[in-house]
Amino acid sequence: MDQRISVITLAVHDVAAAKAFYQRLGWRTWTGLETAEIAFFQCGGLVVALYSAAALAADTGLDRSRPGGITLAVNVRQRDEVAAELAAAVAAGGTLLKAAEEKPWGGTVGYFADPDGHPWEIAWVPQFPLAADGSLILPGD
Amino acid sequence: MDQRISVITLAVHDVAAAKAFYQRLGWRTWTGLETAEIAFFQCGGLVVALYSAAALAADTGLDRSRPGGITLAVNVRQRDEVAAELAAAVAAGGTLLKAAEEKPWGGTVGYFADPDGHPWEIAWVPQFPLAADGSLILPGD
Numbered sequence: 001m002d003q004r005i006s007v008i009t010l011a012v013h014d015v016a017a018a019k020a021f022y023q024r025l026g027w028r029t030w031t032g033l034e035t036a037e038i039a040f041f042q043c044g045g046l047v048v049a050l051y052s053a054a055a056l057a058a059d060t061g062l063d064r065s066r067p068g069g070i071t072l073a074v075n076v077r078q079r080d081e082v083a084a085e086l087a088a089a090v091a092a093g094g095t096l097l098k099a100a101e102e103k104p105w106g107g108t109v110g111y112f113a114d115p116d117g118h119p120w121e122i123a124w125v126p127q128f129p130l131a132a133d134g135s136l137i138l139p140g141d
Numbered sequence: 142m143d144q145r146i147s148v149i150t151l152a153v154h155d156v157a158a159a160k161a162f163y164q165r166l167g168w169r170t171w172t173g174l175e176t177a178e179i180a181f182f183q184c185g186g187l188v189v190a191l192y193s194a195a196a197l198a199a200d201t202g203l204d205r206s207r208p209g210g211i212t213l214a215v216n217v218r219q220r221d222e223v224a225a226e227l228a229a230a231v232a233a234g235g236t237l238l239k240a241a242e243e244k245p246w247g248g249t250v251g252y253f254a255d256p257d258g259h260p261w262e263i264a265w266v267p268q269f270p271l272a273a274d275g276s277l278i279l280p281g282d
Contacts, residue, residue: 001167003184018255018256021255024233044186045185045276070211072149072211092162092165092166114162115158
């Protein structure tokens with residue numbers, strides 16, 4: 001797995017209210033793919049997402065509706081890397097949470113947990129091409 | 142608060158075992174300030190730390206010993222920015238977890254929680270000067 005973080009996803013109960021909080025701190029949203037369920041902030045070479053806790057729980061299969069639910073994502077460059085990285089994580093002692101699956105929005109995503117239960121997402125997201133150095137720069141940001 | 146993440150801290154029950162897991166995934170540690178309680182990985186312009194769950198719980202005052210405990214840190218350039226950023230977060234609707242305090246290792250750190258309870262650390266860490274663009278590059282990495 002590349003030594004890189006692409007996205008930090010914070011489970012939130014009210015996306016609009018959470019977004020307003022970070023905006024009050026001076027953060028600027030990226031509205032390219034914003035919906036009622038998700039908001040994005042460019043943070044250097046990675047992205048912070050505020051995401052509906054219920055939707056994140058459905059994605060990961062974990063009970064992430066409680067406060068503190070966070071997932072870290074490593075985005076990859078090719079769709080078939082998702083399953084390969086998940087397999088490598090399991091071989092290294094991780095636990096598979098969700099096998100790689102194609103999503104309605106066109107990407108492929110899977111999750112594993114590290115030995116302490118921290119959930120990691122491996123994601124191929126065609127809307128988010130990675131820069132040469134692995135940074136995730138939101139298109140047009 | 143700058144739109145930036147400096148450090149992602151994962152609470153772990155056994156630092157050595159957790160470090161070995163990430164090393165098996167191909168990650169390389171930065172050993173400059175490594176101890177039995179903490180391990181560091183450079184990830185682009187930020188740092189991932191594996192930190193004793195008990196020590197993190199003591200730092201934040203939260204029960205972070207359960208799996209899934211994560212804190213996100215924004216490092217600042219001047220010691221007096223820590224208290225100012227915490228005050229701004231509280232004014233924006235956050236909850237103060239730990240007021241700014243000087244640490245035995247020389248830095249000043251405080252914590253707030255966002256409206257969903259996600260704990261954020263504001264840290265002035267003299268050992269970790271920020272790059273001009275706000276990236277946190279570990280010395281010598």
